[in-house]
Amino acid sequence: MALQPGDLVSIPLGKRETVGCVWDTTSTVPADFATAPGREVPLSRLRPVAEKLDVRPLPGSLRRFIDWVAAYTLTPPGLVLAMATRIHLKDAPKPALGWVRTEQPEEGLRITPARRSVLNAASDVPMTTADLAAASGASSAVIRGLAAAGLLREAVISVAAPFATPDPTHGAPQLSEEQADVAEQLCRPVKEQRFDVTLLEGVTGSGKTEVYFEAVAACLAQGKQVLVLLPEIALSAQWTDRFIRRFGADPAVWHSDLGTKRRRETWRAVADGTARVVVGARSALFLPFEDLGLVVVDEEHESAFKQEEGVMYHGRDMAVVRARLANAPAILVSATPSLETLANVESGRYHHELLTARHGGATMPDVSLVDMRADPPERGLFLSPVLCNAIDETLKNEEQAMLFLNRRGYAPLTLCRACGHRMQCPNCSTWLVEHRARGILTCHHCGHTESIPSDCPQCHAEHSLVPIGPGIERITEEAKLRFPDAKILVMSSDTLGSPAATAEAVRKITDGEINLIIGTQIVAKGWHFPKLTLVGVVDADLGLGGGDLRAAERTVQLLHQVAGRAGRAERPGRVLLQSYVGEHPVMTALVSNDFQTFMEQEAEQRRPSFWPPYGRLAALIISAATADAADALAREIAFAAPEREGVQVLGPAPAPLAVLRGRHRRRLLLRTMRGIAVQPILRDWLKDIKPTGSARIDIDIDPISFL
CATH class of the missing domain: 3.40.50.300 (P-loop containing nucleotide triphosphate hydrolases)
Incomplete structure (x- = not known):
């Protein structure tokens, strides 16, 4: 089987088959947090690939990105790869078939009126059996008879691309002088097709979207693809309306609420380049862009860009990496930029463009x-x-x-006015939130739900429960x-x-x-x-x-x-x-x-003590089914903590959410000076730590939440 790097294949894994990807050894991962090479596997343990999937290979820039994310977050590469391929690629859509007329002569076959009607309706454009029957008034049996006689043959019905091509010249706006100057600066690296990062800062209502749309237009004019990240899928509705007014076509949308069929269509359209502009949540970073020419992160300050379960990564930071590996510019957009982005501007790593006035004379x-x-x-x-x-x-x-x-909800806490009992989640160390419209108490962390009781479950006082706050x-x-x-x-x-x-x-x-x-x-x-x-x-x-x-x-x-x-x-x-x-x-x-x-x-408060962005943080979250098991593993990790200049370990301590989804949690925090990479320290620190039983260690590089 002839296979190349990036090919997606079906492989045997135990007693089941799963999707894998043919990899290569080229790496752009910085040496200070690159993983050690994997151990050799004996040939006797290898099994043959089952089949090569009928999809385009994963582009080299995406494979390098997967390597980079895995190394940076200390995550097994297979888990990161799964984020790019978990849309059931084996279930490829089958091409639709129709009938076209052949050049075969009609001699030797009796041509009835029904057959003549079918032959007159057929052409060199494929028609389905149903469509041809409707056009001719003949039955499907007549059509199959003509096919058996060689006068009709099956042909693939061409399907229009699921996404129209946006027009960069459509609906060009009338920009103010300030907006036009900023737009010109954003377009320069796009036209030069080089990596560059620019913070587009502007007061609310200053027209930041319309301005970076000019960079999108410049990218489209070069025939390249654009990725725009939004922190919330709810924003995609109004954003899409503005995009259609500007470019005359819908963008491709990517988020978790898409149906499976639409996700497959979008994935393949991105891979073959027919999806020219994609707007989506952070997971859109892992789409197989064929020719990525621009990455935009809108509302870059939003903490929603951080994924805090599974592969823990920050969408804004990884978007910059994705752009660099594709040799494309990145634009970070916000009215209230994060301190991390402002620090990168201050150090000269990012350029800075500012819109100071609201559009249209608004104050x-x-x-x-x-x-x-x-x-x-x-x-x-x-x-x-x-x-x-x-x-x-x-x-x-x-x-x-x-x-x-x-x-959210009606009240964040419900307590008994008679005995003081507070309604608490049985799985988490947090209070249940009353949602009166649905008549329930629920936990916003694990999803536990129960009906609002009429009496206190502790002292059984009647109608004594009251909402607080x-x-x-x-x-x-x-x-x-x-x-x-x-x-x-x-x-x-x-x-x-x-x-x-x-x-x-x-x-x-x-x-x-x-x-x-x-x-x-x-x-x-x-x-x-x-x-x-x-x-x-x-x-x-x-x-x-x-x-x-x-x-x-x-x-x-x-x-x-x-x-x-x-x-x-x-x-x-x-x-x-x-x-x-x-x-x-x-x-x-x-x-x-x-x-x-x-x-x-x-910034002045954080700089002296090397808190981010002037230092580096990594959180170790220890969890186990029992408090004793969590404490034991936390103590073992703390005992092996690194001791060197510029490195500090805080903890272990119970997490603010000490119990989450029934698991007891402890936290340690590794803090280093800015120039010290945390990945090699963590790798060396934990190499001999082997959690047992239900215990688990999760690593969060650059944590946003401290719960």
């Missing part, structure tokens, strides 16, 4: 604090009189308002009572289960069918609602607590993005932040609209 919204100590809501409620009055005024002016609370359902309940005439729409992952549902919600808002939007973090993502003039943040302090390294950074980014939804057209916008700690640096930065100064202060 930035006025941001002010509502001191909840001075203007508290009524007892049992959560909307202050100041915010309620502002909503009344907004609705009276026939404008739209938005309430933001980044907490607000979730988005509770705010919606309060809003319906306080604003009975408002046309309310709730936007959260519980109510918008698909891109189609999100698109319908966006349509209702845009068409003015809704005047009060209530949402979780999904409403912070790049939406453009021209009639939205007021944003109220119910709990601006949420997210500031705990010991998370990036808590303040994430909070200011999220609230800045939420605030940016207001006043994006000709009507001015305003933002009200309900807070109990108005003196916090995050609140000061939001009110003064001084994101840059806040990030400079954040």
Whole structure:
């Protein structure tokens, strides 16, 4: 069997067959975290390949990318390869067959009226049996008889490509002078077909999407492919509408909600180059692009780009690697860039382009604090009189308002007023969240669900369970009572289960069918609602607590993005932040609209102690079925911890989520100075550690979450 690197093959593995890929030994992985060469396997243990699959080989740039991700994340390469091939490639679609007329003479065959009708309807363009029967009025038996006589033959029916080719000259926008200058800078490395990374920073509503669309157009004009990553699939609906207006065709969309058939079509269209532009979630990085010419990461600061289970990688960082291996430019886009990206700009590794003004003459919204100590809501409620009055005024002016609370469900905690018992998840060390609309208590970590009991399960007091704190359902309940005439729409992952549902919600808002939007973090993502003039943040302090390294950074980014939804057209916008700690640096930065100064202060706090991005982190998460087993393995790992200059090991300690899905968890944190790679340290540290029984070690390079 003639096989080449990249060929996908069916191979025997034990008693089953699975998909594998013919690999090669070329490597672009840096030496400081490259894996040791695998051991030789005796020829006697090798088995023959079963078959070569009828799909294009994985491109060399994708194979090098898989090697790179595996080495960087300390993950077995096969697990990374599975992310690129887990779409059941063996089930290749069978070509559709139809009938065409042959040149064979009709002598010797009696031509009945029915046969004549079929021959007149047939041509050199294949038609299915059903279509030919309908066109001729003859039966399928007549058609098969003509085929047996040699007057018809089977031919493959050509199928149109699933994606139309976007037109780079279609719908070109009228850019401002500032936008045009930035677009020119973004297009230069695309036209020169060279690797380059640029941060495109711009205030909310400055037209960043339209500007980087010019780089997309330049890439399409060269016949190359484009990958655009979005942090949430919900964003794809409005983004796709803007793309169609600009390029006159749909992009290929890639995310977990696609059906199997569509995923196969898209995978193959990417591989053969007919899918010219792909917009998708982080997993789109592993598609087999034939000729990748540009990678764009929109909302690059979003923590949703980090995958925290299985292969733990950061989509933004790996997108830069994917672009470098394809020798293509990368554009990172955000109104509130991450400190990691800003540090790369500061060091000269990334270029920086800035859009300072909102498009079309719109102005930035006025941001002010509502001191909840001075203007508290009524007892049992959560909307202050100041915010309620502002909503009344907004609705009276026939404008739209938005309430933001980044907490799903009705209440984050349910307790008994008689004995103090708290409703807790049986599988995790976390409280159950009440979802009153569905009549359940649920765990947002493991998915455990139970009905809301009428009595306390601890002391059996009747009707003693009370919800503590607000979730988005509770705010919606309060809003319906306080604003009975408002046309309310709730936007959260519980109510918008698909891109189609999100698109319908966006349509209702845009068409003015809704005047009060209530949402979780999904409403912070790049939406453009021209009639939205007021944003109220119910709990601006949420997210500031705990010991998370990036808590303040994430909070200011999220609230800045939420605030940016207001006043994006000709009507001015305003933002009200309900807070109990108005003196916090995050609140000061939001009110003064001084994101840059806040990030400079954040950098100064992290730099002296080598916290990221000025140092490196790797988390070791130990889990086991029992606490004793987790503690034993954690102690063993801690005892073998490396000791060298510039390296520090913190822990072991119980994880903040000490029990997750029934497994007990302990954490250690490896911290090094920026110039010291963590991969070889970890590999040497753990080489003699052999977990037994149910115990497991997960490694998270560059962790985002510390739960």
